[in-house]
Amino acid sequence: MIRAAIIGASGYTGGELLRLLLDHPQVEVAAATSRRQAGTYVHQVHPNLRRRTTLKFSALERLEPVDVLFLALPHGEAQGQIDAMVRLAPKVIDLSADFRLRKPATYERWYGSPHASPAWLDRFVYGLPELDRQAIRGASYVSGVGCNATATILALLPLARSDLWDAGHPVLAEIKVGSSEGGAEGNPGSHHPERSGVIRTFSAFGHRHTAEVIQAFGRDDVTLTMTSVDLVRGALATVHVTVRPGVTDKDLWQAYRKTAAANPFLRVVKEARGIYRAPEPKILAGSNYADLGFEFDTATRHVVALCAIDNLMKGAAGTAVQCLNLMFGWDETTGLTFPGLHPI
């Protein structure tokens, strides 16, 4: 058993981490901090945890050293405190966007201001095990992933790994997302009468998660177009990409199957019958699976690559726990076995 603490545990990502760590067989949750909720029982903010823990949110100032520290602060807050944070634990997993990009200039370009601790950027490993499991195994400092970046990267991963992707054409990821992606703080657009039933293309260009996809594959011509729909948890990336001349349907099947076989949380969903023929995020709520699928137009070499995830799990807290498992040498799926529900 190791001791873990979560900084900023009152948000949605923090709550999901709590749910996972409280049931993790190798972890004891030593503390969960929240500036605003300090003193409140955890279950009063995360009502699913009632009767599962008597933990209260505590103040960051009173935190004692632990074996691993999860940072679930709003974006921008961890970077200025990272030197203090690392003194609290030998291993740190930051779930914000603060340490996802390796280069200070890239950070500044996408986030609009210089990074507060640029020297720390290349001490962190980008925490998507499907991209580089080995790097995470040896890392002390791991950054979390952007949920939309995760869906896009995993949709493209089989094509990239099998070198099927034609670099001469741009990549367009059309991503549809639920409302939990916006976090636990409301805004006028998240008020239920305004948010219910939407199909709202809120970002056509320039979404910050684009930078993670570019970094992952070393290609610049990537666009993420974001549309909110009526769902709480879940994201689907419908990624339009062109494959090399001569690529066959069989090549694609092999690429997808090979990638899924090498990764315990990837599944290929491509059925000829039934209701769930393609990846569908709603059945992934609470699960760490990323479901992959594809359609192929041989005439134009146009592939529609699909990836469905639960944005709070595989897109945030689930992948963070997957990294934790790798960092401590445990089975990668420990504490991440909930399969999702049907119907839901």
Next chain:
Amino acid sequence: MIRAAIIGASGYTGGELLRLLLDHPQVEVAAATSRRQAGTYVHQVHPNLRRRTTLKFSALERLEPVDVLFLALPHGEAQGQIDAMVRLAPKVIDLSADFRLRKPATYERWYGSPHASPAWLDRFVYGLPELDRQAIRGASYVSGVGCNATATILALLPLARSDLWDAGHPVLAEIKVGSSEGGAEGNPGSHHPERSGVIRTFSAFGHRHTAEVIQAFGRDDVTLTMTSVDLVRGALATVHVTVRPGVTDKDLWQAYRKTAAANPFLRVVKEARGIYRAPEPKILAGSNYADLGFEFDTATRHVVALCAIDNLMKGAAGTAVQCLNLMFGWDETTGLTFPGLHPI
């Protein structure tokens, strides 16, 4: 053509009034005030009105006299300014809760503080035409209705009018409501991830609209229990009541048909087949209909009386326009002909 102004037009009730009055053949909308949105185009707040009007929200201070004034302010704000308001127009329709109750003591009991202008309470007529159309016809000052009170009163109206109701048993109205009932201002509980998919019994006893039902029928033993569900517009009152000994199913049918025949916006919905066998609020969105139904257990004399409405229409702005029509001697249904949509 008369000239109308709306005070407090940026909320949901104000927006619905604007939609109705802009299309009303007898009305010219002279002004729509909003403290917060003054200077903004009306269609930037109420996007359905884009290309229907070039009106901008104005400041209350600059309002000029009109023929009729609609007050759509938050509850509590109109009562202190009523003397100034009535100088702006010979006829005033207040859609807040400020002038719904006739007695100052009743107001204080239900709203928790003394009324700011108690002398004005009995100058207002309670604006539910189905209760007393004649009083509204002659009135200069008409108060709006509480949406939940409207649904409960109309569910019970056929029983009351035909004297079928057994006064020896309490009345229990179980009301299910959509999120627009909470108004345009968000709160933590209206944040989409928290409000989506709820079945939330937020008030078991003491809802303020209870007072309007008590006043309408002169009976005290009335309980309104309120549950929020996942819908934006709409309320269904499922009202449990006991009828007198000897009442038959035929008596009930006669009572309902008679009430519907006397009121252009009441419909009896009680089908043996099909999908829409009973009143259903969703098909009433945008419509001024109140759909009534009932089920009867002869053994126990227990009647389940149903009333479905669009809370922003028959429960607020629609009934206000209905009162306007009566006050000016026009056909009661003028400007209120939208039938609702199916499917929706």
Next chain:
Amino acid sequence: MIRAAIIGASGYTGGELLRLLLDHPQVEVAAATSRRQAGTYVHQVHPNLRRRTTLKFSALERLEPVDVLFLALPHGEAQGQIDAMVRLAPKVIDLSADFRLRKPATYERWYGSPHASPAWLDRFVYGLPELDRQAIRGASYVSGVGCNATATILALLPLARSDLWDAGHPVLAEIKVGSSEGGAEGNPGSHHPERSGVIRTFSAFGHRHTAEVIQAFGRDDVTLTMTSVDLVRGALATVHVTVRPGVTDKDLWQAYRKTAAANPFLRVVKEARGIYRAPEPKILAGSNYADLGFEFDTATRHVVALCAIDNLMKGAAGTAVQCLNLMFGWDETTGLTFPGLHPI
């Protein structure tokens, strides 16, 4: 007053036509046929029409001649009966897909079997007034539009009209749709527990409405990718297109404004503030508006063109009534003035 009849009036498009025609000031609805529902009151199938009409569905065999005939049959049924149909009325508006394409070979390619009455194809005019209002004015036979084709065509129309579109790049329309698009007949995937909360990419390539877009613009490299989301009415087309070198943001604004100015049901929605900054289908329920918007990445000349519609209105029955108005020389907006609701 002219006399109109609707063939196949028990489906969703037929019901929407009924709603519109029953309130149309120039039209008397003489008959509404339904094989399955003959003898049933219209309001038992379309519950929003209760108390608005005492019409019953009738059998097709008993139909008497009228001034205009609307065909709202399932796709494939009208084409074999068209000779008989035109004997019933001098003007016919067919809302199915049967007469949308001008060339028999095109029909066969997209619909998989030869057309039953190929000679009739070029007697029909494609009924999208924004494409060719003049042709509809003089037509006796007008075909309806595919809802997804409508959204895509209208999204692209300003670019096409102002010749801004770079023909050297393919067009990709990512369309998100509600459940009413599938029609009134259920299937396993439309069962609420399975359909609720979906983000379901059900067609990556080859959607039949693609053929209408190709026909409208004379360009072949068009892909429609279809995703179902949790909404009943509404479709949003997010269309990715490339503009010519040198095109500026100002050019785009001019193109959009010019197109909107020339068409009473097109609105440009592109706001810097507020909740509804871009086209949003939910506020269009029941309305005939098509809301257009765009985003522009000058570096890549990539335009994201948006169009939101109510698929049953502007995507079907609303446009059909718009055509009716043009065919009879009435104001194009007659009977189509409902502006939509907010909130909803």
Next chain:
Amino acid sequence: MIRAAIIGASGYTGGELLRLLLDHPQVEVAAATSRRQAGTYVHQVHPNLRRRTTLKFSALERLEPVDVLFLALPHGEAQGQIDAMVRLAPKVIDLSADFRLRKPATYERWYGSPHASPAWLDRFVYGLPELDRQAIRGASYVSGVGCNATATILALLPLARSDLWDAGHPVLAEIKVGSSEGGAEGNPGSHHPERSGVIRTFSAFGHRHTAEVIQAFGRDDVTLTMTSVDLVRGALATVHVTVRPGVTDKDLWQAYRKTAAANPFLRVVKEARGIYRAPEPKILAGSNYADLGFEFDTATRHVVALCAIDNLMKGAAGTAVQCLNLMFGWDETTGLTFPGLHPI
């Protein structure tokens, strides 16, 4: 490890049982039968189980003896085959309504036809552990529970156990339910455009689950009124009941706390602040908790007792697994530890 089989595993209850048993540390799933789906992979029907099992649905005829048999057939099918079923396993848990009532006459009254195997009725124990855990521990044959009966019984349990309930007044349970309660087979009313956004009071009197509540407490004057709302999983019972003279708020708190303390899956939810102040079914999806709450009007002795459950878990498969645990002497919570999600 014991061997279990599920008869009728392709429905929603069967799928939920599969999910639970596949992860149960003491159980091996030997077979899952389905007449219609025999030969199909389980994950093609229950997509959440993809990559969790390679099991295929099998034919009932090929079933070999096991240690425990779960029957998840449609109501009415198990009763005629029970003699054959019990030869397949020493312990049987039937999740249908066939063996919930102890008396043949009661069965016939509520289900409208005589029971096919009346002698079997009193060999079954009603499988709600919170009512009689001891009886289940020793039982070979256990019946499942009705979901609405479960919610009503558990809402009332603290009052019954502490003898606070005044028998002189009727009990009224107003139950709001999601769409999964109707099962996996669609019908016209479950078609998404019709079922979305409903508040549909589909049964005012006579719901069959009423019989289970009457049987549990030995009281006849119980009414269940059922309303469908827009949610897939979840039921909330809002139960109106009168308590004895003299009962205080403190008595109620003690009764609820005592009952919750004695039952691992009952929680009292009654908060003065926060969003989740009362039982809310949506956060229970996938969980076996039943959340209890109450409001009390001292003047009238009227208690509104609340119980929220996931109808497929605590209302069906979860309680069945809880019974399994008791029947085999394992910890009652084995395999039932998923706490539910927030947000969802």
